[in-house]
Amino acid sequence: MRRPHVRNRMQRLRAAHSYGIVLAWVLATVIFAGLTPDSDWSSSLLVIIEAVTLGVALWTSGFTGPDSKLSLTFGAVAILAAVALLVWGGATLDGIVAILSAVLTLLIAAAIVVGVVDQGEVNFQTVTGAVCIYLLLGFMYVFIYGSLAEFGHGALFAQGTDGTRGVRVYFSYVTLTTVGYGDYTMRTSGGRMFAVLEMLMGQLYLVTVLALLVSRMRPGTRWGPKPMDEPERTEPS
Numbered sequence: 001m002r003r004p005h006v007r008n009r010m011q012r013l014r015a016a017h018s019y020g021i022v023l024a025w026v027l028a029t030v031i032f033a034g035l036t037p038d039s040d041w042s043s044s045l046l047v048i049i050e051a052v053t054l055g056v057a058l059w060t061s062g063f064t065g066p067d068s069k070l071s072l073t074f075g076a077v078a079i080l081a082a083v084a085l086l087v088w089g090g091a092t093l094d095g096i097v098a099i100l101s102a103v104l105t106l107l108i109a110a111a112i113v114v115g116v117v118d119q120g121e122v123n124f125q126t127v128t129g130a131v132c133i134y135l136l137l138g139f140m141y142v143f144i145y146g147s148l149a150e151f152g153h154g155a156l157f158a159q160g161t162d163g164t165r166g167v168r169v170y171f172s173y174v175t176l177t178t179v180g181y182g183d184y185t186m187r188t189s190g191g192r193m194f195a196v197l198e199m200l201m202g203q204l205y206l207v208t209v210l211a212l213l214v215s216r217m218r219p220g221t222r223w224g225p226k227p228m229d230e231p232e233r234t235e236p237s
Helices: 009-014 019-035 040-060 070-089 089-119 124-151 165-176 189-215
Strands: none
Touching: 009 070, 009 089, 009 189, 019 040, 019 124, 019 165, 040 089, 070 089, 089 124, 124 165, 165 189
């Protein structure tokens, strides 16, 4: 039996595309989540958009083509979840779709991580990919807080409300960046723990991963994918 085709690192590099495309998709998805009404139709559309973003991330990292079975499978799962939410609705399905959205966000980040590591050097693509991952960290917590709101008892925030999805987008990125305006705070110990984890992840990511990548970018770094026939650079001994 013929084994399924799995691309090795060189094949992925030859198929890799610009992470600027992924960054545009991620930004558009975050803006959509923050500005649209907190309703079943917008949650359904959002999970489908995330599945498309995952397909774009897999394609950009060179894992798959735009019409691969893997991307289509995630798309089918997202569509089924979206249809179920529109047909039946309810807090339980809202929570399940929120968890699915968090998983999709994590998979998008994982695909980008592998693609960034595959670059083998610090260039514009790796930094752009790292920025995508930072935004995705905050976006993942939006859905974690959403699932806590649906499955928890009582209000999510100490201010006596679960907040809309737009409020949770705002709270997540305020927490990730440790701005801490204080207009919204978690009510439960579980919610506070997730907020602490997000703050730690956000700060550690900025001062380690992004800072290290930016500091290692060389003058004259190419602002685009490196041609495959370009010889590898060697550090002077």
